[in-house]
Amino acid sequence: MEEIVEAEKSTAAGAHPQQPFVILAQPGLFDPSRAPSGKHTAWAYCHVPNGSTVDMTTRIENQVERFAPGFKERILGRHVMNTVDMEKYNPNYIGGDINGGIIDIRQLFTRPALRWSPYKTSAKGIYLCSSSTPPGGGVHGMCGYHAAKRAMKDVFGINARLPSPK
Amino acid sequence: MPTGKKDFDAIVVGSGPNGLAAAIAMQQQHLSVLLIEGKETIGGGLRTQELTLPGFIHDVCSAIHPLALASPFFKSLPLHDHGLEYIFPPIPAAHPFEDGTEAVLLPGLDKTAKLLGQDQDAYKQLLALLVGSWPKIANDILAPLHLPAHPYLMAQFGWKALSSATSMSKRFITPEAKALWAGMAAHALQPLSNIATSAIALVLLITAHTGGWPLAKGGSQSIAHALASYFVSLGGKIQTNFYVHSMEQLPSAHAILFDITPRQLLQIAGHSLSSLYKWQLNHYRYGMGVYKIDWALAEPIPFIAPH
Numbered sequence: 001m002e003e004i005v006e007a008e009k010s011t012a013a014g015a016h017p018q019q020p021f022v023i024l025a026q027p028g029l030f031d032p033s034r035a036p037s038g039k040h041t042a043w044a045y046c047h048v049p050n051g052s053t054v055d056m057t058t059r060i061e062n063q064v065e066r067f068a069p070g071f072k073e074r075i076l077g078r079h080v081m082n083t084v085d086m087e088k089y090n091p092n093y094i095g096g097d098i099n100g101g102i103i104d105i106r107q108l109f110t111r112p113a114l115r116w117s118p119y120k121t122s123a124k125g126i127y128l129c130s131s132s133t134p135p136g137g138g139v140h141g142m143c144g145y146h147a148a149k150r151a152m153k154d155v156f157g158i159n160a161r162l163p164s165p166k
Numbered sequence: 167m168p169t170g171k172k173d174f175d176a177i178v179v180g181s182g183p184n185g186l187a188a189a190i191a192m193q194q195q196h197l198s199v200l201l202i203e204g205k206e207t208i209g210g211g212l213r214t215q216e217l218t219l220p221g222f223i224h225d226v227c228s229a230i231h232p233l234a235l236a237s238p239f240f241k242s243l244p245l246h247d248h249g250l251e252y253i254f255p256p257i258p259a260a261h262p263f264e265d266g267t268e269a270v271l272l273p274g275l276d277k278t279a280k281l282l283g284q285d286q287d288a289y290k291q292l293l294a295l296l297v298g299s300w301p302k303i304a305n306d307i308l309a310p311l312h313l314p315a316h317p318y319l320m321a322q323f324g325w326k327a328l329s330s331a332t333s334m335s336k337r338f339i340t341p342e343a344k345a346l347w348a349g350m351a352a353h354a355l356q357p358l359s360n361i362a363t364s365a366i367a368l369v370l371l372i373t374a375h376t377g378g379w380p381l382a383k384g385g386s387q388s389i390a391h392a393l394a395s396y397f398v399s400l401g402g403k404i405q406t407n408f409y410v411h412s413m414e415q416l417p418s419a420h421a422i423l424f425d426i427t428p429r430q431l432l433q434i435a436g437h438s439l440s441s442l443y444k445w446q447l448n449h450y451r452y453g454m455g456v457y458k459i460d461w462a463l464a465e466p467i468p469f470i471a472p473h
Contacts, residue, residue, distance in 0.1 A: 001344035005332060009357045011454055021352050025229050027381050029466060030255045034385065036221040040466050043229050045458040047355060056457040067262040068469040077218035077462040081226075083455035089226060090210055092182065092427050096455020098211065098227060100427050103354065103453070105328075105361045112428045113446035118310055122443035126435055129188040129423040130180065132450070134310040139212065139228050139389065140237035141187030142308040144178075147423055148191035151176065155421045156167055158195050162242055162305070 011047045016054045020046035022063045050095035053082050099137030100130050119147035127151045173417035174200045179410050180425030182210020186393040187239055188423045193402040204409035208394050214385025218462040225386045232373035235380055238305050250392035252380035260473040261345045268471035269342035275375040285343035297375045327365035331358040355453040
């Protein structure tokens with residue numbers, strides 16, 4: 001735990017830890033459609049300062065090797081993305097931030113700005129529905145759903161409710 | 167209903183999970199909706215591509231989907247009929263230590279707690295009530311600030327969620343429990359001593375113990391495809407390869423919803439926004455970035471720890 005706390009603290013302060021906290025998944029273990037028969041894929045990332053272009057490949061691979069000796073010999077190919085590549089891939093990832101803005105105590109309930117409705121902008125008929133609005137990052141679509149609900153009420157006088165689960 | 171002829175009732179710019187959700191919610195109410203995407207393929211963070219070698223497909227951004235499964239809105243949609251299949255790994259997460267031991271997150275709350283030895287009771291005390299009442303409180307948690315439907319349960323979540331992950335970790339003695347907790351909280355993309363970093367850790371642990379942490383068969387793109395397929399079946403329109411730089415490019419509509427961050431909204435629609443709102447958006451802060459690697463592997467990763 002101390003290692004994770006230290007890595008996240010120093011990264012938020014603008015540093016690149018030698019032993020970053022790595023989040024890793026091996027989808028090929030459970031979904032054979034991800035790779036040719038018998039072969040595998042792995043997916044991993046670590047946090048870096050916003051906008052960083054430092055190459056973290058060796059540090060991430062050293063971290064995996066540390067807990068899985070022999071890992072490096074099994075690599076057939078790799079693809080890396082730094083924060084600039086992430087933003088190019090999806091312009092919403094400003095400086096590589098995949099959550100659409102920091103979710104700290106100030107921006108938890110007031111993203112993107114302190115307003116009666118977070119989805120409504122100052123212009124009539126224009127709304128924000130991204131992860132920069134509540135409840136924030138993650139694949140759940142609830143920012144979009146609540147923004148649509150707000151827009152439908154304001155613009156079309158429609159009171160939408162969640163349909164019962166199918 | 168507003169008067170005056172427009173090309174569409176509503177336009178959604180950006181086809182990530184939130185843009186797709188917004189488009190579907192409005193099309194469900196029989197509004198005419200156009201969904202616009204700047205890239206060739208829809209999905210935002212839900213894209214799967216052959217990044218390394220031929221035949222190896224990789225999730226470009228998100229890969230594991232506890233919140234897609236827990237989402238009250240996605241849950242209400244017939245996504246299975248539109249081709250979405252979730253696969254549930256038997257072990258949602260594991261955190262290895264150098265000596266070959268590990269902290270393991272299992273689907274069951276009791277089983278996970280049991281592996282934490284001395285912290286068994288502390289772990290259960292932290293989560294049992296919230297896990298049991300998750301179906302009731304999920305709608306309130308995954309929503310903007312409002313009067314909750316279950317105030318007592320929300321308060322139980324709230325006081326725990328608002329504390330920092332480091333202070334909450336003092337409940338635990340074992341390195342396993344501490345590591346499991348810190349690993350979850352690190353998803354907050356900020357120092358773990360920050361207030362409210364417990365929220366994301368709690369949600370991740372609760373979802374592991376309720377629905378699970380699934381991946382989408384065939385890659386995360388399958389989630390976007392299922393959402394888009396359902397949207398089109400309702401009569402919605404999608405246009406890809408249309409990068410929006412300014413409002414003038416858009417067809418006319420009564421409502422425009424942007425699945426983008428404040429910085430891009432300032433560029434696209436800045437001239438129609440008030441100066442106070444622009445000032446607020448200019449002060450919106452972004453967090454840490456990510457550095458990501460995808461590997462094509464000859465064999466699974468040989469972790470010393472069994473999971």
